[in-house]
Amino acid sequence: MAPTTSGPHGPETPTTRRAVVVGGNRIPFARAGGAYARVSNLDMLTAALDGLVARFGLQDEVLGEVVAGAVLKHSRDFNMTREAVLGSPLSARTPAYDLQQACATGLEAVVSVANKIRLGQVESGVAGGVDSASDVPIAVSEGLRRTLLTLARAKTVPQRLKAAAALRPGDLKPATPRTDEPRTGLSMGEHQALTTAQWGITREAQDEIALTSHQRLAAAYDAGFFDDLVTPYRGLVRDQNLRADTSLEKLAKLKPAFGTRLDTPATMTAGNSTPLTDGASTVLLASDDWAQAHGLTPLAAVVDAETAAVDFVHGEDGLLMAPVFAVPRLLARQGLTLEDLDYVEIHEAFASTVLTTLAAWEDKEFCVTRLGLDDALGTVDRDRLNVHGSSLAAGHPFAATGGRIVATVATALHRRRAELLAAGEDRPVRALVSVCAAGGLGVAAILEAA
Amino acid sequence: MTSTDRYLDLVNSGVTQKIAKQLGLPRPARLRRAADRRPGAPLVDGPVLVLGDGPDADALAQLLSGTSPDRKGWDLDVRRHAAEGTRFAAVVLALSEVQHPGDLAAPLLALGPVLKTLAPGGRVVSVSRPARPDHAPALAAARQGVDGTVRSVAKELRAGSTANGVVVADDVPVTAPGVLGALRFLLSARSAYVDGQLLAVDSAAGSLPADWDRPLDGRVAVVTGAARGIGAAIAETLARDGATVVAVDVPAAGEALAAVANRVHGTALQLDVTAEDAGARLLEHALTRHGRLDVVVHNAGITRDKLLANMTPDRWEAVLAVNIAAQLRINEALLTSGDLTDAPRIVALASTSGIAGNRGQSNYAASKGGVIGMVQATAPLLAPFGGTANAVAPGFIETDMTARMPTLTRQVARRLSSLQQGGLPVDVAEAVAFLASPPAGGVVGQVLRVCGQNMVGR
Numbered sequence: 073m074a075p076t077t078s079g080p081h082g083p084e085t086p087t088t089r090r091a092v093v094v095g096g097n098r099i100p101f102a103r104a105g106g107a108y109a110r111v112s113n114l115d116m117l118t119a120a121l122d123g124l125v126a127r128f129g130l131q132d133e134v135l136g137e138v139v140a141g142a143v144l145k146h147s148r149d150f151n152m153t154r155e156a157v158l159g160s161p162l163s164a165r166t167p168a169y170d171l172q173q174a175c176a177t178g179l180e181a182v183v184s185v186a187n188k189i190r191l192g193q194v195e196s197g198v199a200g201g202v203d204s205a206s207d208v209p210i211a212v213s214e215g216l217r218r219t220l221l222t223l224a225r226a227k228t229v230p231q232r233l234k235a236a237a238a239l240r241p242g243d244l245k246p247a248t249p250r251t252d253e254p255r256t257g258l259s260m261g262e263h264q265a266l267t268t269a270q271w272g273i274t275r276e277a278q279d280e281i282a283l284t285s286h287q288r289l290a291a292a293y294d295a296g297f298f299d300d301l302v303t304p305y306r307g308l309v310r311d312q313n314l315r316a317d318t319s320l321e322k323l324a325k326l327k328p329a330f331g332t333r334l335d336t337p338a339t340m341t342a343g344n345s346t347p348l349t350d351g352a353s354t355v356l357l358a359s360d361d362w363a364q365a366h367g368l369t370p371l372a373a374v375v376d377a378e379t380a381a382v383d384f385v386h387g388e389d390g391l392l393m394a395p396v397f398a399v400p401r402l403l404a405r406q407g408l409t410l411e412d413l414d415y416v417e418i419h420e421a422f423a424s425t426v427l428t429t430l431a432a433w434e435d436k437e438f439c440v441t442r443l444g445l446d447d448a449l450g451t452v453d454r455d456r457l458n459v460h461g462s463s464l465a466a467g468h469p470f471a472a473t474g475g476r477i478v479a480t481v482a483t484a485l486h487r488r489r490a491e492l493l494a495a496g497e498d499r500p501v502r503a504l505v506s507v508c509a510a511g512g513l514g515v516a517a518i519l520e521a522a
Numbered sequence: 523m524t525s526t527d528r529y530l531d532l533v534n535s536g537v538t539q540k541i542a543k544q545l546g547l548p549r550p551a552r553l554r555r556a557a558d559r560r561p562g563a564p565l566v567d568g569p570v571l572v573l574g575d576g577p578d579a580d581a582l583a584q585l586l587s588g589t590s591p592d593r594k595g596w597d598l599d600v601r602r603h604a605a606e607g608t609r610f611a612a613v614v615l616a617l618s619e620v621q622h623p624g625d626l627a628a629p630l631l632a633l634g635p636v637l638k639t640l641a642p643g644g645r646v647v648s649v650s651r652p653a654r655p656d657h658a659p660a661l662a663a664a665r666q667g668v669d670g671t672v673r674s675v676a677k678e679l680r681a682g683s684t685a686n687g688v689v690v691a692d693d694v695p696v697t698a699p700g701v702l703g704a705l706r707f708l709l710s711a712r713s714a715y716v717d718g719q720l721l722a723v724d725s726a727a728g729s730l731p732a733d734w735d736r737p738l739d740g741r742v743a744v745v746t747g748a749a750r751g752i753g754a755a756i757a758e759t760l761a762r763d764g765a766t767v768v769a770v771d772v773p774a775a776g777e778a779l780a781a782v783a784n785r786v787h788g789t790a791l792q793l794d795v796t797a798e799d800a801g802a803r804l805l806e807h808a809l810t811r812h813g814r815l816d817v818v819v820h821n822a823g824i825t826r827d828k829l830l831a832n833m834t835p836d837r838w839e840a841v842l843a844v845n846i847a848a849q850l851r852i853n854e855a856l857l858t859s860g861d862l863t864d865a866p867r868i869v870a871l872a873s874t875s876g877i878a879g880n881r882g883q884s885n886y887a888a889s890k891g892g893v894i895g896m897v898q899a900t901a902p903l904l905a906p907f908g909g910t911a912n913a914v915a916p917g918f919i920e921t922d923m924t925a926r927m928p929t930l931t932r933q934v935a936r937r938l939s940s941l942q943q944g945g946l947p948v949d950v951a952e953a954v955a956f957l958a959s960p961p962a963g964g965v966v967g968q969v970l971r972v973c974g975q976n977m978v979g980r
Contacts, residue, residue: 303790305777
């Protein structure tokens with residue numbers, strides 16, 4: 073969307089049209105080393121696509137595009153999404169590309185597909201994401217890698233011997249992938265611990281968020297909310313991390329996992345932080361015409377999106393605070409306030425990520441000095457926040473989270489709108505989706521019930 | 523199609539085949555199944571003998587041979603007399619005009635020698651009229667005699683051959699769509715495991731398909747319990763016959779369900795049929811996605827076996843809830859919707875347990891007997907729209923469920939039918955597909971057994 077003047081409905085130009093979410097499918101998310109321990113990213117993404125094709129009868133369909141990605145990726149998966157399409161019942165003539173933006177991959181994929189639809193470049197598309205924290209790539213050390221490359225180039229025996237002689241015992245140790253920030257050496261949890269301390273977020277408040285997440289996700293499953301969103305995989309029917317019976321007492325017993333070396337009390341535990349998770353998700357997007365021609369009901373339109381980044385290396389902002397900046401810009405462009413949103417989805421990377429985000433928006437000084445607002449952005453009604461549970465309960469296979477949230481909230485928007493219409497209330501029903509990501513990135517999007 | 527029946531494999535191959543023959547052991551045959559035949563294969567593999575005299579016999583012979591003046595025939599090599607040395611693939615007994623038991627002698631005695639050289643996987647199909655209490659006793663005796671003799675012939679046949687009958691109501695011509703559809707089904711390889719059955723055609727409703735290989739073209743069918751076993755086979759068979767299939771199963775079976783839906787180019791709907799709004803959700807899915815709903819196959823079912831003395835309320839109630847209460851609720855929702863008005867078809871899975879009873883299955887038999895009562899009472903409600911409701915009662919079918927039986931029990935259960943083997947899920951599916959087809963419009967409120975003429979029950 074071009075950054076032109078904004079009106080109450082955004083800078084719509086006559087050349088754009090609506091892009092709608094018509095549904096989604098994901099596999100239940102598994103804890104790392106759990107049900108999908110031996111399953112590859114390609115397998116999981118293909119499984120999620122298979123279920124989507126089955127749900128919407130897309131066998132042999134030529135879609136405009138399938139866009140997906142993974143954060144932890146094998147080098148052999150250089151064309152993973154295309155390979156998943158070829159392994160699915162979709163027509164082999166459906167194009168695809170891989171996209172990667174850390175934990176925002178899934179949401180960015182949704183935005184990318186939606187934008188192409190809005191511009192009339194494609195009629196339909198699938199946005200998705202997958203990640204395995206179990207089946208991760210293990211690389212050889214830099215020393216061994218260089219030796220092997222030199223060996224491959226060596227033409228004579230002496231050259232080969234010389235190359236091999238350069239090898240040191242330490243080079244044989246494999247290099248496992250790290251999710252630490254390359255520029256700070258700190259893990260994401262340690263980064264968030266700094267932010268948590270900076271905003272003075274308590275352990276109790278974090279455990280409360282975690283408990284609510286589990287309770288709401290379990291309730292949604294029990295109500296059949298996910299019957300049209302999740303297809304079981306490899307014996308897993310619900311998210312493996314979900315603890316319907318957890319309690320504040322149980323959560324309070326857990327030892328702190330991050331921030332233990334800070335001056336302030338350590339508050340972040342395995343219970344109020346997302347675990348490493350395996351899983352995949354997909355979202356089916358389309359133009360209204362395509363949806364109608366295929367007998368599919370539009371659930372929600374992808375209205376607008378905004379990406380932000382913070383300087384967490386040299387600046388004063390926390391690693392996961394970029395959405396704090398993206399959301400006010402997005403709301404301003406759409407002429408909306410927090411009160412105009414029926415649902416607010418803030419990805420629970422950590423319970424404290426949600427709480428520091430909310431705290432920043434409630435802080436007048438921060439909003440005025442850092443966000444350039446006249447006043448605090450406002451308070452998010454907790455009854456509208458992550459109402460079907462979020463990543464603390466479902467788990468967080470990095471690139472799969474965006475698709476999970478978008479499909480879930482689009483379904484919620486559609487149902488809410490139908491309820492309101494049945495009660496004689498005809499008004500827009502909107503949702504905000506916010507996902508933080510490594511590298512100080514954050515993506516936010518607004519959806520509106522179609 | 524591969525069998526899990528090792529004994530059947532042994533007696534049909536190599537040295538063990540000879541041993542079994544010499545020892546006089548039961549030798550179940552490999553059945554002639556549609557799925558094993560090349561596309562475009564003839565209905566039967568050889569000449570067809572039509573026995574019987576009178577206008578009905580002539581009409582049937584004309585129709586089968588393609589010489590019928592008003593309808594396209596089936597281009598079979600039809601003979602009216604058994605010539606010495608001719609190996610017939612099928613015999614049609616035209617017995618609709620018998621008046622006295624004495625009239626049965628000529629056609630049956632003519633059939634006798636033909637059976638000696640009947641081709642493997644051969645077919646004997648009678649066409650007769652029902653015996654009723656208001657008939658003259660001799661007429662009723664003649665007609666009811668057909669029932670007994672056909673069932674006996676079925677028990678005498680070997681090599682995968684079957685004998686069945688079509689019983690045509692007095693006011694229905696023998697060339698009505700329902701009779702032709704039933705006759706064609708029973709002659710074909712689709713009825714491989716249907717044996718010793720007399721299927722009633724009670725009305726002239728129904729229509730002949732433009733293409734007998736795709737009778738369900740343009741029709742939309744819902745199949746419950748479609749993730750595996752018989753339900754998956756039904757979904758595949760209906761799709762083969764041209765239907766657009768909505769495959770339904772509980773959310774927990776979603777992975778297998780998705781695979782079935784993708785295989786049949788249909789849609790998957792994860793839905794518990796016992797949900798209050800299951801009927802509305804089925805209908806909404808079918809209408810919004812596919813524009814209509816024509817066929818509903820109630821296949822979802824569970825067992826919770828216990829002797830009644832040890833039965834617990836949860837076991838009893840779970841079986842009744844899934845196997846019959848859900849079907850009743852869904853049917854009511856569909857019937858009151860006003861959306862099923864174009865010759866709709868309801869086909870429900872009953873069971874021989876629901877007919878003959880089965881030790882340890884008092885709950886299951888109550889539900890499956892219930893299914894039979896349900897279709898009988900539902901059929902009249904659909905009749906105004908040219909619709910039907912019927913049941914299919916499988917006997918011993920090779921599924922995951924029967925694979926869990928103790929080995930010896932399973933072996934004995936297999937041999938307890940005239941065909942001396944278990945059926946396959948596709949055999950049940952073929953019967954369902956027939957009842958779902960447009961020509962079967964004259965079959966109303968019936969129970970079609972797919973049991974290889976199992977010895978239990980009627």
